[in-house]
Amino acid sequence: AEGAYALVVMTEHEPRKIVAVRRVSPMVVGLGDGETFIASDIPAVLGRTKRFLIVEDGEMVIIDDTGARITTLEGDPVERDVFVVDWDAGQAEKGGYEHFMLKEINEQPAVITETLAGRLNQDGSVWLADVTFDNDYARSLKSVWFTACGTAYHAGLVGAALFRKLLRIPAYVEYAHEMRYNEPLVGSDSLTIAVSQSGETADTLAAARLAQSQGSRLLALTNVVGSTLAREADDILYTRAGPEISVASTKAYIAMLVAEYLVALRIGRVRGDVDKDLAADIARGLNQLPGLVEEALAREDAAIAAAEQIVGASDVYYLGRGLDYAVAMEGSLKLKEVSYLHSEAMPAGELKHGTLALITEGVPVIAVATQRPLFDKTMSAVSEVKARGAHVIAVAYDDDAAIEREADTVLRIPTAPDLIGPIVAAIPLQLVAYHVARLRGNDIDQPRNLAKSVTVE
Known part of the structure; x- marks a missing residue:
């Protein structure tokens, strides 16, 4: 057959x-x-x-x-x-929330705590029971490849950037359905990290099998214990997000990001790329995350106000640089999935290469600005769209006063270290997408034409 x-x-x-x-x-x-x-x-x-x-x-x-x-x-x-x-079967119930998506957004502080539990020490050392490659293998790595689809791909964007920054090693991210046909240069000195909430995504499984056939070691980053991806991988890191019922992923995405930091620390400490002080700093930031996300969630009213500003739009554009671009991509996808509004995300520097022609009076532009070294560059792009009449909504830290000069609306998030700031920045974007969909009366947990687990190519 x-x-x-x-x-x-x-x-x-x-x-x-x-x-x-x-x-x-x-x-x-x-x-x-x-x-x-x-x-x-x-x-x-x-x-x-x-x-x-x-x-x-x-x-x-x-x-x-x-x-x-x-x-x-x-x-x-x-x-x-x-x-x-x-x-817990109770996790598969709404528990008083109107929709699973909102419940799952609010579960994220607990999910982060669970993803880290028993794995991360205060000094930045990491213990991952099912990641079994030895230290010699970690030292021998010449490249890391992330492969995924949809939201998991956006997590891979963050992962690849993180690995390049911390490990000083070539790290790539490919859509799984493209990687299969792009002749990826993976081999025995490559680690392939396949990211999939369900562990059953057909294209991701096919790309993972291709990488293994070329000699690459495969690490599965998935939420579902016993899934096909987990069974076929050489190493497994379960995200422990619990059952995610809403088709639009929120808590599983955040758990994927946190898990990627753990893998980066695991490899970086062995290779010597991440010294003790940096490892301890990252561990401190990760352990602060549940509280930072809790605080971001408490500002839901600001997200509701922003949603009211864009609910009548026909197009919404997202901008970001570096890690903020990856977050902008995910924010845009969330809006598309549940609100059915056309949305597009791009690196802020790409704006002048075509998309600026689409910016007219009143068009909403959401700018993510958590990367301090890139702030001025991001603001340059914001000034460009503002000059064309765009309605600018910015995601920025509490201590960022300069953003007020350019943005019409600011979604404030608690100040965080640059490396983990994008995780916190994802929270208001999730809430904005949810509330736009709610205001439009959409079926939020089961968006039209979409499935939770994409098991066909």
Whole structure:
């Protein structure tokens, strides 16, 4: 057989039997109390069971009155241990919030704490149980490749920039669906980091397999324990974000970013690129993050006011430089996903190379300005759009007074170290996207035409 599929079949001749088969596309069997479920991934049925059978490629599932069993396509029995998920089913409920997206945005301080728990020491040393490469391997690395799609790609943008800055090593990020056809120069001296919330993204799996086939070691950065990506990787770093129900990712994205800092510290300390003082500074910043994010969340009223300013727009543009550009990309995607407004993000320096022609009176432009060394350059671009009549909304630190001269509205975030500032800056952009969608009356948790886990190419 060819192609990718996950099929569930019934027949009127045996009404109490279900047969399911998978090739490439993922499948799990949920074992409930007197009931059995077939789904593409664990979160789909988490509210009904925590016990699962993972169906491997080219296997068949037979469900009847005796229970569920897995066989080969030829019918030979396959022994498979039951996999128990430790997620709390209560996390898959709204818990008093109007939408899962808002609940998940507000869970981010706790998620950051969980992602760091037991992994990061105050001196910046890191212990990652399932990242098993030795010190010699870390020292031998010549390049690091991030591959991902969508929000995970934007996390990869931050990761690649972070690795270049801290490790002084070539670090690249490629869309998984492009990496497969771009002849990536990965090999035994390369580490490929595949980033996927679900661990089932078809294009990311294909790119990861390509990298492995060329001799690269594969590190899976994923949220779902037992996912295909986790099972196939050489090393695993689970983000521990818990079940994310809303299609638009928020807390899983933040957890991905935090996890990337842990990997960078793990490699950087071994290689000597990150000295003790810098490692301790980064650890201090990461441990401050839950409180900083909590404070950013407390300023939701400002995000609501900004949402009211752009809800009637037909186009919204996002600007940033360096790490701020990666955050702008993610903010733009969030707005597109849930509000259905056209949105575009670009490096601030690219504005004059075409997009400035689209800036007219009243067009909203959201500028992210947390990178202090790049502030003046970012403000130069803001001045350009302001001169064309744009309505400028800026994301900036509490201690940044200069921003008031250029921006019509400022979304203030608590002052943070440059390296972790972009994580905090993501919070108001998530809230703005959510509230624009709410004001427009959209189906926020299930945006049209989109799926949580993209299991097809």
